[in-house]
Amino acid sequence: MQAERLEDGAFLVCCRMDSTAEDVRVTLTGINALLQGQEMAPPPDSNWELVVAEVLNNIVEHAYEDRAGGDILLRLVFAPDRLSVESTDFGLPMPSGTPPSGAPADLDVPVADLPEGGFGWLLIRSLSENLDYRHDGDSNRLRLSIPLR
Amino acid sequence: MTLGYRMRLTTDHRDCVDIITVDAARIDAAVAIQFKDRMREILGTEKPRYVLDLSQVDFIDSSGLGAIVAAMKLMPKGGKLELAGLRPAVDKVFRMTRMDSIFAIHPSADSAAGA
Numbered sequence: 001m002q003a004e005r006l007e008d009g010a011f012l013v014c015c016r017m018d019s020t021a022e023d024v025r026v027t028l029t030g031i032n033a034l035l036q037g038q039e040m041a042p043p044p045d046s047n048w049e050l051v052v053a054e055v056l057n058n059i060v061e062h063a064y065e066d067r068a069g070g071d072i073l074l075r076l077v078f079a080p081d082r083l084s085v086e087s088t089d090f091g092l093p094m095p096s097g098t099p100p101s102g103a104p105a106d107l108d109v110p111v112a113d114l115p116e117g118g119f120g121w122l123l124i125r126s127l128s129e130n131l132d133y134r135h136d137g138d139s140n141r142l143r144l145s146i147p148l149r
Numbered sequence: 150m151t152l153g154y155r156m157r158l159t160t161d162h163r164d165c166v167d168i169i170t171v172d173a174a175r176i177d178a179a180v181a182i183q184f185k186d187r188m189r190e191i192l193g194t195e196k197p198r199y200v201l202d203l204s205q206v207d208f209i210d211s212s213g214l215g216a217i218v219a220a221m222k223l224m225p226k227g228g229k230l231e232l233a234g235l236r237p238a239v240d241k242v243f244r245m246t247r248m249d250s251i252f253a254i255h256p257s258a259d260s261a262a263g264a
Contacts, residue, residue, distance in 0.1 A: 021179040021181075024178065024179065025175070025178075025179040044237075044238075045237060050208075050238070050242065053177065053208075054210060054211060057211070060178070061178075104246070104247060105246075107247055111221065111222060114222070114251065116219045116222075117211065119242075120211040122245065123211060123245060127245075
C-alpha cells in the first residue's frame with residue numbers, strides 16, 4: 001500500500017490485494033489506519049468505506065468467482081469534497097457489459113423469500129456518482145466518485 | 150483460505166429474551182459465513198425471542214446484512230429476531246436497503262429487554 005500527498009493537497013492511496021474477502025478487509029482497515037490524523041480524512045458519516053467495500057466484494061465474488069489468486073488494484077484520491085475511486089481487476093467482465101441498476105428488492109414477501117443479497121449495487125449507486133465501467137482486453141476498470149460533504 | 154477472523158457472539162439470558170451481543174467491530178464479507186454459522190448454533194436453542202445487540206459494530210456491508218437476514222430465517226415459526234444498538238453507519242445500511250422495515254429495531258439491548 002502506497003500513500004502520498006498530491007500537489008493540490010489531495011491524498012492518494014494505491015494498493016493491490018488478492019481476490020479474497022479477508023484481503024479486502026485487511027486493505028480497508030489499512031486505509032483507515034493511513035487516514036488517521038490526515039487532514040483529508042473523510043468525515044465519519046461519509047460511507048466511503050461501504051462503497052469501496054461493495055466494489056471490492058463484487059470483484060471477489062463475481063469477476064473472480066470467489067477464487068483466491070486474482071489481482072485487484074485500487075486507487076483512491078481523497079479530496080476535500082469527494083473521493084475518486086478506481087478499481088482494476090483481471091477477472092470476468094460484467095455479464096451485460098454494464099453495472100447492475102441496483103433496483104431495490106421487493107420486501108413485501110414471506111420471510112423465507114426475503115433477499116439475502118443483491119444490495120451491493122443499490123448501496124453503490126445510492127452513495128456514488130459518475131460511475132464508469134470499461135472492459136478492455138483482459139481487464140475491468142470501474143471508476144466512480146463519492147461526494148464527501 | 151485463511152480463517153484469521155473470529156466472529157465472537159456472546160449470549161445473555163434474560164427473563165423473556167436472550168440478548169446476543171456481537172463482540173466485533175465489523176460484520177463484513179470476511180466473516181459473514183462464520184456469523185451465520187454461529188447464529189445457527191445459538192438460535193437452535195428455540196427461544197421465542199432474541200435480540201441481536203449490534204452496539205459494538207461500526208461497519209457492516211451487504212454481505213453482513215445478508216447474513217443477518219439469513220439468521221432471521223433460521224428462527225422457528227412465531228419466533229422473533231430483533232435488533233438493538235445500531236450505530237449510525239449500520240443504521241444507514243438498514244435504512245438504504247429498507248431492511249429497517251423488516252426488523253424490530255431498539256435503541257439499546259436494555260430497552261429491548263424491557264420492551
